[in-house]
């Protein structure tokens with residue numbers, strides 16, 4: 001019985017902490033075709049990365065800190081500016097068809113256990129929502145950036161076998177909708 005409970009616990013992970021810091025809405029994405037593109041950044045903190053993204057008009061849908069905390073920046077039904085010039089099969093300009101997930105990492109760091117747990121959780125949720133996201137449609141930025149060699153993320157330190165095995169064996173509960181916006185981004189009273 002204890003063994004069964006232990007396995008069940010391993011296969012049904014708790015929902016990681018998710019924070020919303022949404023960028024201003026952009027245009028709708030083509031959700032008839034869906035891929036996930038995995039990235040890393042080289043930032044020391046999420047605040048620095050988010051500031052940089054805002055300044056450069058780039059964005060990811062989700063950012064996963066080394067603690068495993070997920071920060072949602074863009075609604076996955078909208079376009080985020082993460083893939084740049086890119087190709088996958090006959091598709092190009094993948095910003096319009098893909099969901100970008102960025103893992104906090106300063107190469108040559110390894111990715112943390114908590115990041116794998118959160119990434120598996122998130123990818124599983126997205127697969128549940130858009131079942132056309134099969135394993136071959138979860139790719140690295142380095143695999144789709146064009147021309148080839150333009151990007152190197154998530155890089156050699158990202159353990160694809162570990163990620164795919166965990167994704168195959170994890171069962172998912174639907175995501176809870178209890179995500180509180182940061183106070184500073186909540187409606188502010190008008191001045192004056």
Ligand SMILES: [Zn+2]
Pocket residue numbers: 038039040082141151153
């Ligand atoms: Zn990238």
